[in-house]
Amino acid sequence: MEEPTYYDLVYEVVRQIPRGRVTTYGAIADFLALGSARMVGWALNKSFSGYGVPAHRVVNRLGELSGRIHFPTPTMMQQLLEQEGIEVVDNKVLDFKRLFWHPAQNLDE
DNA sequence: CTCTTGACGACCT
C-alpha cells in the first residue's frame, strides 16, 4: 500500500469535472495549493494511461487543447469535447470562460 | 544523493 502521490490528487480532481465543462492546469494546481501547473499536466500524462480520467476536460489557461498531442490521435481530445457539447475551433474551446469550472465548485454541487 | 524532464504560467524584451 502506497501513499497517494501527486498524480492521485490530480486524478481525483479531474474526475470531478462535470460533463460539458473544462478546467485548467493552473486551477487544479491552485485548488491543491501544491505544486504548479506543470505538475498537473505531467501527472495527467500518467493518468489517462488507464485510470479513466477525463483528461480531455483539462486545457491550458487560454482554453487551448495543449495536451491533444499526447492523445492517441491529435483529434481525439477535440472529438471527446465535442461529444460533450463543447465547441472546439482551432484547438481552442469556445466560450472557455463560460465553460470554465473550478474544482472548488465541487463543494457547491 | 544529483540531474533531467514536463499536457503550464507569468514576466521580460
Added chain:
DNA sequence: AAGGTCGCCAAGA
C-alpha cells in the same frame, strides 16, 4: 503585439 526566458516542484533514472 509576438516571442523568448525563467520559475514552479514532484518523480524517475
